[in-house]
Amino acid sequence: MNQRTDALSSPERPGAVVAAADGLTKVYGEGETRVVALAGVSARFLRGEFTAIMGPSGSGKSTFMHCLAGLDTPTSGTARIGDTDLGSLNDVQLTKVRRERIGFVFQAFNLLPTLTAWENITLPCDLAGHTPDQAWLSDLINILGLADRLGHRPAQLSGGQQQRVACARALATRPAIVFADEPTGNLDSRAGAEILSFLRSSAKELGQTIVMVTHDPVAAAHADRALFLADGSLVHEMPDPTAAGVLEQMKAFDVSQRVGRP
Numbered sequence: 001m002n003q004r005t006d007a008l009s010s011p012e013r014p015g016a017v018v019a020a021a022d023g024l025t026k027v028y029g030e031g032e033t034r035v036v037a038l039a040g041v042s043a044r045f046l047r048g049e050f051t052a053i054m055g056p057s058g059s060g061k062s063t064f065m066h067c068l069a070g071l072d073t074p075t076s077g078t079a080r081i082g083d084t085d086l087g088s089l090n091d092v093q094l095t096k097v098r099r100e101r102i103g104f105v106f107q108a109f110n111l112l113p114t115l116t117a118w119e120n121i122t123l124p125c126d127l128a129g130h131t132p133d134q135a136w137l138s139d140l141i142n143i144l145g146l147a148d149r150l151g152h153r154p155a156q157l158s159g160g161q162q163q164r165v166a167c168a169r170a171l172a173t174r175p176a177i178v179f180a181d182e183p184t185g186n187l188d189s190r191a192g193a194e195i196l197s198f199l200r201s202s203a204k205e206l207g208q209t210i211v212m213v214t215h216d217p218v219a220a221a222h223a224d225r226a227l228f229l230a231d232g233s234l235v236h237e238m239p240d241p242t243a244a245g246v247l248e249q250m251k252a253f254d255v256s257q258r259v260g261r262p
């Protein structure tokens with residue numbers, strides 16, 4: 001990939017809080033089927049910060065991300081993007097916030113099969129009724145090495161190329177925050193490393209705030225910090241995670257789950 005990120009804009013107000021969760025709680029079902037998926041999670045996400053969300057299966061990672069991104073409604077607590085409390089918005093306003101201020105990258109790429117790479121990338125701008133910022137898009141496309149693939153449809157692209165298109169789409173509107181859900185889960189290690197290196201450089205050099213859910217300690221090691229969830233609670237924060245450090249932490253969860261948590 002071309003690493004020409006230096007020509008792009010510098011982060012605005014590094015350190016500003018761009019998203020926040022306060023006491024996020026999500027309870028599914030009732031009676032015997034009641035599940036507390038999130039038990040009061042609070043966290044801040046700063047401009048230009050790359051956060052990995054980790055934890056055992058069923059610990060609440062997806063629920064946390066979905067509540068923070070306005071894809072699910074918490075039972076109590078608040079999720080904010082910038083100064084906007086997502087709970088105060090009606091459906092139309094929420095859709096607008098998701099389209100204009102949030103970017104998404106999914107494990108399964110989620111590109112529209114009938115659209116070309118270029119049409120997929122510009123779709124969020126089209127839906128928001130904005131003229132795409134051509135200079136910004138062209139920089140993104142160059143960084144991601146997609147310039148000669150723009151007329152291809154997803155089926156004509158490799159998995160790694162499809163995920164790079166998805167990354168360009170996620171950043172196309174210059175969102176406040178990008179949520180990536182297992183973005184390397186369907187990729188081989190080389191294509192995965194390219195995506196992770198792009199996410200890292202977009203945080204470092206473009207000031208893009210990124211929150212990534214992952215099971216992979218190697219992926220988490222690209223982040224500035226890892227937040228660990230267990231049983232719906234935030235139990236540990238690791239700054240500058242290493243793959244070995246994350247693996248140790250995950251093993252500790254396995255042991256505590258086997259012996260039974262207090």
Ligand SMILES: Nc1ncnc2c1ncn2[C@@H]1O[C@H](COP(=O)(O)OP(=O)(O)OP(=O)(O)O)[C@@H](O)[C@H]1O
Binds near residue numbers: 028059
């Ligand atoms: N729609 C739902 N209805 C009932 N329970 C749910 C629902 N969605 C999630 N849960 C439960 O909430 C808990 C947290 O689920 P969640 O998917 O957030 O965990 P996760 O950490 O993302 O898991 P994984 O790593 O396996 O994807 C789990 O016990 C799950 O079974």
